[in-house]
Amino acid sequence: MTDVKKEYDWDPRSEEVLHHPLAAFDQMRTECPVAHSEYMGWSVFRHKDVLRVVEDHETFSNQVSQHRSVPNGLDKPEHTPYRALIEPYFSQARMAGFEPLCRELSENLIRTVLGRQAVDIIPELAENFALEIQCAFLGWPNHLQEPLRQWAHENQEATLAGNREAMNEIAQRFSRYIHDLLESRREQGEWAPDDVTTEIMNSRINGNPISENDIVSILRNWTVGEIGTIAASIGLLLQYLSEHLDLQDTLRREPERIPEAVEEILRIHGPLVTNRRRTTRPVTLGSRSVGSDERVTVNWVSANRDERVFPEPDRFRWGRDQSQNLLYGAGLHVCPGAPLARLELRVFLEELLAATNRVTPSIGKTPVNAHYPASGYQHLWLDFS
Numbered sequence: 001m002t003d004v005k006k007e008y009d010w011d012p013r014s015e016e017v018l019h020h021p022l023a024a025f026d027q028m029r030t031e032c033p034v035a036h037s038e039y040m041g042w043s044v045f046r047h048k049d050v051l052r053v054v055e056d057h058e059t060f061s062n063q064v065s066q067h068r069s070v071p072n073g074l075d076k077p078e079h080t081p082y083r084a085l086i087e088p089y090f091s092q093a094r095m096a097g098f099e100p101l102c103r104e105l106s107e108n109l110i111r112t113v114l115g116r117q118a119v120d121i122i123p124e125l126a127e128n129f130a131l132e133i134q135c136a137f138l139g140w141p142n143h144l145q146e147p148l149r150q151w152a153h154e155n156q157e158a159t160l161a162g163n164r165e166a167m168n169e170i171a172q173r174f175s176r177y178i179h180d181l182l183e184s185r186r187e188q189g190e191w192a193p194d195d196v197t198t199e200i201m202n203s204r205i206n207g208n209p210i211s212e213n214d215i216v217s218i219l220r221n222w223t224v225g226e227i228g229t230i231a232a233s234i235g236l237l238l239q240y241l242s243e244h245l246d247l248q249d250t251l252r253r254e255p256e257r258i259p260e261a262v263e264e265i266l267r268i269h270g271p272l273v274t275n276r277r278r279t280t281r282p283v284t285l286g287s288r289s290v291g292s293d294e295r296v297t298v299n300w301v302s303a304n305r306d307e308r309v310f311p312e313p314d315r316f317r318w319g320r321d322q323s324q325n326l327l328y329g330a331g332l333h334v335c336p337g338a339p340l341a342r343l344e345l346r347v348f349l350e351e352l353l354a355a356t357n358r359v360t361p362s363i364g365k366t367p368v369n370a371h372y373p374a375s376g377y378q379h380l381w382l383d384f385s
């Protein structure tokens with residue numbers, strides 16, 4: 001492999017990659033594991049290289065944009081107090097407290113599809129679940145769900161198009177929703193709802209009240225982190241279980257195995273494709289020379305399919321070493337919301353499997369894959385009996 005930087009090793013937005021992402025990533029991991037493209041800069045496909053990038057915080061900075069993004073766009077030491085502010089919201093006690101509401105929302109949503117055929121589960125179950133659960137956890141009104149759904153779709157389209165102007169406009173629209181929400185809480189004073197949003201509003205950073213812009217940025221990062229990944233995960237999990245009825249029956253009989261199955265199914269096909277970094281110095285990555293101040297994109301989906309770490313990566317195997325699974329990332333920026341995501345996915349599957357005898361693909365309805373930056377499915381039709 002040459003160490004001279006070529007302009008284009010691949011095109012992440014070619015029809016082939018957009019329509020068949022797993023096959024494309026598998027091929028890149030073998031043939032060109034550190035690959036340059038105009039759209040993504042340096043893409044990193046192997047598990048070992050991805051781990052190296054996300055664990056070397058000095059060489060690979062998270063400050064990838066001129067727009068402030070809290071906490072994902074911050075480096076140490078600035079990142080530390082924000083991370084400390086966020087993590088307690090995902091403590092074991094918080095998760096235990098949220099579980100009954102999570103179960104109730106799951107049950108209500110699942111009831112709407114029971115006995116039905118050809119249900120497009122992406123809008124009806126996956127997105128609705130992600131939106132309802134996000135609003136419930138943060139204490140947001142239900143009327144924000146539709147604008148948020150629209151917002152998430154448009155954000156994905158603008159990201160794929162690389163349309164900075166549209167991305168800014170979309171970010172500003174989100175800011176306006178949140179400013180209004182915060183304003184109404186301020187007006188309510190001590191009568192403001194006692195929930196996560198009010199708590200974040202009243203928190204302090206390095207001893208000072210948190211700024212309005214930081215609150216908005218945290219909630220935006222949170223929303224981007226949650227809605228797309230949870231919706232994609234529900235689609236991926238249900239598609240896999242509908243195609244693997246033995247596994248579906250095992251989990252119905254032994255629901256205590258659901259958490260391990262979730263990690264393994266989402267290892268085979270992950271809900272979050274990439275995250276970005278920027279080099280702070282020249283570095284050799286794989287056998288490629290990468291200059292200073294260059295864009296680097298880690299590909300989690302590919303890393304989790306690396307046959308050097310997960311032999312026969314396409315096979316579901318009980319008992320794999322899940323500590324190698326990069327589903328929730330690694331290093332300083334490892335997903336703080338992982339306990340919430342695990343709770344939501346476990347409870348949703350427990351309720352769905354308990355309420356059904358079989359979930360099967362709808363005959364004659366071919367699933368439509370989602371496009372990058374989304375993962376999983378855009379449409380997926382299932383029968384519930």
Ligand code: HEM
Nearest residue numbers: 071072221225226229233272275327328329333335337341
């Ligand atoms: C299956 C669902 C999820 C997956 C696969 C996932 C995956 C990830 C990954 C891989 C990262 C690391 C990003 C990086 O290194 O740049 C991350 C960070 C993050 N995630 Fe998640 N996530 C999920 C759910 C959630 C949820 C439910 C929340 C919030 C409620 C959330 C909030 C965040 C935030 C705020 C960060 C940035 C952390 C930091 O930079 O310190 N995620 N997530």
